[in-house]
Amino acid sequence: MERVPGSRLVVEAVHRLSGRSWVFATGALEGAPLRIRDAVTIESDQGGLAGTVEAVELHNRPGLVTIAITSDLAHAVKPGFVISRAA
Numbered sequence: 001m002e003r004v005p006g007s008r009l010v011v012e013a014v015h016r017l018s019g020r021s022w023v024f025a026t027g028a029l030e031g032a033p034l035r036i037r038d039a040v041t042i043e044s045d046q047g048g049l050a051g052t053v054e055a056v057e058l059h060n061r062p063g064l065v066t067i068a069i070t071s072d073l074a075h076a077v078k079p080g081f082v083i084s085r086a087a
Contacts, residue, residue, distance in 0.1 A: 007031040007038075007085040009067065014077050022054050022068035025077050029065045032085070040069070040085050044076040051083075 008030045015024040034040070038053045055068035069077065077083070 005032045007034050007040075009034070009065065009083040011077060011079050011081045011083065012064075013079060014074075015066075016071075016074060020068075021071045023071055023074035023077050024066050024068050025083060026059075026064065026066040027083075028063050030063070034065070034067055034085060038085050040067075040083050042069070042073060042076050043082040043084065044078070045081075046076055049073060049076050 009025065009027045011025045012027040015026070034053050034056055036053055036056060040051050040053055042049045042051055051069045051073045053067050054070060057066040059065065067083070
């Protein structure tokens with residue numbers, strides 16, 4: 001079985017849109033691509049919190065992506081924090 005490398009997104013900006021139940025985190029993605037329904041860990045000042053990727057948007061700048069995570073984790077996503085998916 002082939003081992004899939006992990007993913008690491010360093011959050012540069014956080015957005016919330018009215019009418020959407022998600023928080024959007026934009027940042028530089030390293031490692032494997034993230035996919036919808038991937039289980040991720042938000043490495044925050046509250047420790048590691050589990051979340052699920054709800055949407056993924058790619059940008060023109062190589063490596064820059066926006067991912068959507070359920071809104072109940074909005075308090076835990078801040079610029080400088082890391083969102084990761086284990087291999």
